[in-house]
Amino acid sequence: MSVPDTPPGTRRRPAPRRRLATVAALVTSLAAALVLPGLGLSVPSPAYADSAVGRDIRTGLPGTALTWGGNHRGQLGDGNTAGSATVPGRVCGNATCTAPLDKAVQVAAGDGHSIALLEDGTVLGWGNNASGQLGDSTKTDRATPVRVCAVGEPAPCAGFLEGVTSIGAGDSHTIAVARPLADLATSIGASPEPVANGGTLTYTVRVHNYGPTSAEDVVLTDHLPTTVRYAGATPSTGHCDTPPTGTTNTVTCHFGTLARGGAATVTIAVKVRSTGSVTNVVSATGTTPDPRPVNNSAAITTPVG
Incomplete structure (x- = not known):
């Protein structure tokens, strides 16, 4: 079979099948470079x-x-x-x-x-x-x-x-x-429920680190309701900055570093000055990026009666 003449200085284009083979060879060479x-x-x-x-x-x-x-x-x-x-x-x-x-x-x-x-x-x-x-x-x-x-x-x-x-x-x-990440989750419980007006209500607050890395500089903040008076706070680790006994203000607990899977708790006692109900909201933060900040806060409403 004769090949058509090609004008001088003109390069013949390879057949489609040859072009595919050339591309395949290039891909093979690139893949092989990963294991040279x-x-x-x-x-x-x-x-x-x-x-x-x-x-x-x-x-x-x-x-x-x-x-x-x-x-x-x-x-x-x-x-x-x-x-x-x-x-x-x-x-x-x-x-x-x-x-x-x-x-x-x-x-x-x-x-x-x-x-x-x-x-x-x-x-x-x-x-x-x-x-x-x-x-x-x-x-x-x-x-x-x-x-x-x-x-x-x-x-x-x-x-x-x-x-x-x-x-x-x-x-x-x-x-x-x-890339450090620490998912902090906060929970809160209260006892007794219901609580008497003038009685002592004890909150138990827990901060858990679900990881995947340690959480640095973990801080729990509790802006106490205006219908209670501060009576005491006991953290499982670290320390708490508290208002004077008998006043209403903010309790701030510094837990330091929580390892992956670790947790810290604090019990906060207050005196109730209400005839309806008491709602308390707490939140935790840390300096390590948190992938799920939605679970950093927790709230509880305790009936008074």
Whole structure:
């Protein structure tokens, strides 16, 4: 079959099928760049491949970390530091390997170390730790995952990194993006109900931190109703700034830091000066961003009779 002549200096356009093949080749090259040796790149779950050290680390459903390949520094996280694995195995979820590491949402690997981001925003690391890349404030290799310490924590760490949204790893270093968030929720109860006019009414106020990180500088504010008189306040932690006994003003309790899942309470006693009902509104705030401020306040109405 003859090919039509092309004027000099004119480039022939490739056939449609050839153009598709060219585009496919470009896409393949871009995808391969994610796993080129020495890049130390991480890819959000479900997969991360590290061809620089000849091993893969992937998350299987539902959020279970799986590893295989070389294990000379404990980078498989299976409790061993020798040999290799030619098929995927589960990473240990604790120091005794009695449970697998699950609830992982992202994984990354460097030259002999691995890290995992869990759904609660905490980070685990295992394997080579010669440069402190596991973040546990030591330089000891780990054959099972350990939690990454909070910023500035010396060994043994009393606090751990929280609120992490993304992780990555290089040959001998690890990086993370953290965004602290603390969901404070306030509740209030009153006793007795009903209360007699002139009697003592005791409020029990609770502030709970649902996380995912610690809540800093938590403060509870209670603008006492004008129909009561302050009698006393007892916080479970921190201290309260109170008005003089027998007056009506604001009670402000400073609880300090509440860990994720932690709570603080205060009992506030007042003398009732009303013949109808008493409504009290309390609210809590903190310096850590709160994703759900709608539950920071609570109110209760107590009948008087």
